[in-house]
Amino acid sequence: MEAKSWKDSSAIMQRVVLPPDTNVFNNLYGGRLMEWIDNIASIVAFKHSRRNVVTGSIDSLYFLTPISIGDIVTIESRINYVTKETMEVESDVVSEDHITGDKKFTTRAFLTYVAVDNSGKPVPIPELRIDTEEDRIRWEEGAKRSEYRKSQLREIRKHPPKI
Numbered sequence: 461m462e463a464k465s466w467k468d469s470s471a472i473m474q475r476v477v478l479p480p481d482t483n484v485f486n487n488l489y490g491g492r493l494m495e496w497i498d499n500i501a502s503i504v505a506f507k508h509s510r511r512n513v514v515t516g517s518i519d520s521l522y523f524l525t526p527i528s529i530g531d532i533v534t535i536e537s538r539i540n541y542v543t544k545e546t547m548e549v550e551s552d553v554v555s556e557d558h559i560t561g562d563k564k565f566t567t568r569a570f571l572t573y574v575a576v577d578n579s580g581k582p583v584p585i586p587e588l589r590i591d592t593e594e595d596r597i598r599w600e601e602g603a604k605r606s607e608y609r610k611s612q613l614r615e616i617r618k619h620p621p622k623i
């Protein structure tokens with residue numbers, strides 16, 4: 461498989477916040493934003509792997525500023541790091557007042573997707589090509605997060621709750 465640049469799979473989603481997307485304060489409901497983030501990030505994972513993918517994990521999400529009804533939400537997603545079968549996709553969320561054009565950074569999420577075959581078993585994906593210094597820095601930071609995630613995954617698998 462030929463290595464791919466992050467540019468081959470990056471994607472942008474824009475939405476205007478409408479009444480069905482809001483909570484009791486007329487702000488964007490957090491669950492809706494998480495759905496949009498997962499949707500656009502999965503597109504990036506599809507485009508990089510050209511396989512079926514499942515969401516493995518979403519790193520902690522901190523919502524820094526509320527997003528109001530009528531705001532324009534832009535989510536930019538790109539790959540930072542891959543392993544043999546997984547992809548780390550970063551999604552940055554910015555809200556924009558539709559009248560004034562004021563923009564606010566809302567949140568950043570790192571999602572991990574696993575490419576799978578038709579029986580749900582992990583399968584190999586293309587490598588990520590590193591072309592620039594920024595690509596290299598993102599790769600190294602992604603590698604550190606990946607190690608941390610794997611240690612968390614081992615812990616969760618070792619100590620599942622009693623059900």
Ligand SMILES: CC(C)(COP(=O)(O)OP(=O)(O)OC[C@H]1O[C@@H](n2cnc3c(N)ncnc32)[C@H](O)[C@@H]1OP(=O)(O)O)[C@@H](O)C(=O)NCCC(=O)NCCS
Pocket residue numbers: 513514515516517543544545546572574576580581582609610613
């Ligand atoms: C994700 C899944 C396919 C992994 O299958 P598995 O046979 O347990 O995979 P393995 O343990 O061999 O792990 C394969 C790779 O995936 C990574 N991985 C597995 N589960 C993961 C998870 N939940 N989060 C992040 N990474 C994960 C492993 O660390 C490993 O990475 P590596 O290639 O860097 O070493 C499987 O656990 C699954 O189907 N989970 C449910 C996914 C889902 O339903 N998501 C929500 C709806 S899309």
